[in-house]
Amino acid sequence: MSNATLEVRGVTAGYGGAPVLRDVTVTAEAGTITAVLGANGAGKTTLLRAIDGSLRLSQGQVKLDDAELSGRRPEEVSRAGVAHVPEGQGVITELTVAENLQLGLLLRRRSDRAAALADIYERFAVLSKRKNLPASTLSGGERQMLVIARALATRPRVLLLDEPSLGLAPKIVREVLDLIKRLKDEIGLTIVLVEQNARSALAIADTGVVLNLGAVVATAPAAQLAADEALRRHYLGF
């Protein structure tokens, strides 16, 4: 998997009225985890939607390595290698676990699909156990695993994760974050991680970006952000 650098340059975007994102620039270097942090309503989810093509940009660009992503529809952005696991997970509950995964695999070559599926079942034992059950029967933590696995099935070059810890028990949150770190370590996947739980996110991230009211107020190596008490207390709540 060739990992790629995702660049968001000077993006301004909104939902009709006033812009929600204002001149936002974020660079997710290849093979790193970039944590996007900030209070509720800061624009974190909007940023991901601007990247994945769901939201039209009033200004600015989104680039994957040197390829222009801005202006493309979500299905094309996905095919270009940007996988977005949305807030609320996005499990298609009417399908089985296997069908959810197969949906992700559709972007792969037919000859690769069986092996890729076997791979996923190996890495995610819990999914293998439930493969033919309706996805609605999975618990919160299992659903999070399913949607991450499904996103990985598409063989992305960049993975966008929106609040993967939301609504999960602390033990499960740790499992999920461990998984995310392993994905970066083992596959070198470029990851953009939006999280309310800033402390945990910074613990696994390489870079941190703090948003407030739609603008970037800080960009720094994660360790540096975690050490900056004033900033932490003001924007991140810890």
Place this chain on the structure above:
Amino acid sequence: MVEFLEFTLEGLSAGMIYAAIALSLVLIWRGTGVLNYAQGAMAMFTSFIALEIIYVTGNYWLGFVSALAAGLVIGAIAERVIVRPVTGKPPLNAVIVTIGLLILVEGLAGLLYGSNNRSFPPAFSIDGLSIGSVALGITRNDIFTGAAVLLAAAILALTFRYSSIGLRLRATAFNAPVARLLGVRVGRMLTLGWALAGLLGALAGLLVSPSTFLNPNSMDTIFVLGFTAAVIGGLESPAGAVAGGLILGVVLSYAGGYLGSEVVNLFGLAALLLVLMFRPTGLFSSAQARRV
């Protein structure tokens, strides 16, 4: 008793037609959230196309296949040109637009083919069949009707369940935004859904036109009864659509047989209103609270 058998079989045969229309409506409803009021009219139009081909080539099956192909094309065009622009707008817009399509197609058919009743050839013999000396009340053509609809429904069901394109179609119907994030070209899936529905409708038109004669308005009643069948079965369920069609067909057949043919449509209206009042989610659905 023989009468009862006759009415039952006739009802099942008519019910197959309603099932086909109901299936096409459910397909579009589940896939795009729109009720296609023009479904019957489109089926009428493709039947006229079949008729022209049959006249010109003298070959019924060529006409048959042409109608099915035309159904695919017209369905696709309708979605792309007329329905796509109103997705995301208030539901009233989609209702009005498909009604517009309904009369546009009827007007076009009237202009091109005239408003007189045209006789339409059946696929197979319409002589009554009998076992020994007992008249069954159905014909070879009726059997073909049932088989054709069941085959089409089965093919669709298998495609939906086991093929990649079926998976994409289902994902689009269940959760289009998430499907997009997984690279599914949702727009194409919507168009495909309408195309398949157009195919089913075309089939229904071919099967029913021999008995109703073909004119621009001949599918109006069939459409409404197909809609009723879909409501009875629950608009969300393809299996329900087929069941609803058969049930409605049989009930109307008894009504028409024992009470006279003038009451059939009124019975249909009563059936629809009763279901909508008391079981709007359909006879078979687990009664989830659903805005109807």
Place this chain on the structure above:
Amino acid sequence: MTSQVTEQVEVPAAPRGRLDWLNRSTLGRHLAVAVAGAVILYLISVGLDAYRDYLMAEVAATVVAVAGLTVLIGLSGQISIGNGAFMAIGGYTGALLFSHLHWPLALIIIAAALVAAAVGAIFGVAAARLHGPYLAGATLMFAVALPFLANTFANQLGGDQGLGFFVTTPAFLGVNFSLQRWQAWVNCAAGLIAFILLANLIRSKVGRSWRAIRDDEIAAALAGLNIARLKILAFVVSAAAAGLGGVLLAIFNGTVSPSLFTLNLSIQLLTAAVLGGLGTLAGSIWGGALLVIVPIYLEDVAVGHGFASQSTSAAIPILAYGVVLIIVMLAFPRGIQGGLNRLIKKKGSA
């Protein structure tokens, strides 16, 4: 379910002394407009020949039916593609009362509207909880099934032949008074009265409640509005207007028969309401007038230019309605009156 229509904002003119009462009273204002309208219509009718007086009567009948539908859709957010059936009820009621009971014309007209209203109430109760496609489907079924009643009760209702309704000019107008002019007067008078009632209703608390339901049903329910009753009332009003239109149709047409009240009629009413501008009474005038007049010219033009033979030319208006419905919904959802409103606003702010 939201509608795409926004209501007209009416800004009352500044009071001017003696005419103060006029401006402050809604009823007064509507009466004044109606009187002015009556004068204009009288002058027009006197200046026209018999055929055009006949058309006037037809336009009045159509406009009334369209007005009821535009209120239903534009104000209460419900849809009906079955108002042609309510017209049938009004028309047949009128014909039956005329030939069996010989009531005076005014009484017949009122009774026909009331009967249609009653059926509308029954249908409304059955359909009150339905929305969008389900409601449309139920009204569609109603429109398709009802004409068959004429054959079920062929003896009383005349089957395919229908019933006659032969109005004659009243004695006080003199023996040679034009029948068509009388029909035009009757229809226009009934239409004006209906418009006054509708206009008052629109501006009243009921009208405001309808708009609230249309815009956000849940919020309206939370605010304490009785949703079901208001929706049924809207249905009753639109059925009454359609029934009135139906009996007026019977008056100028002289007969009622199933072939006059097909599904196409219901759809034509919808087209007129949409084209004119949903929810506006002025729009129903545009829509109704166009609905009557345009097909006549379309057919003549088409046959004259050889696009269609006499037998297929009837399909041209139908094709046109379809095209109009689609194009208006896609490109000009506010219809003619909406466009005019926008023009007026632009001029006002320029």
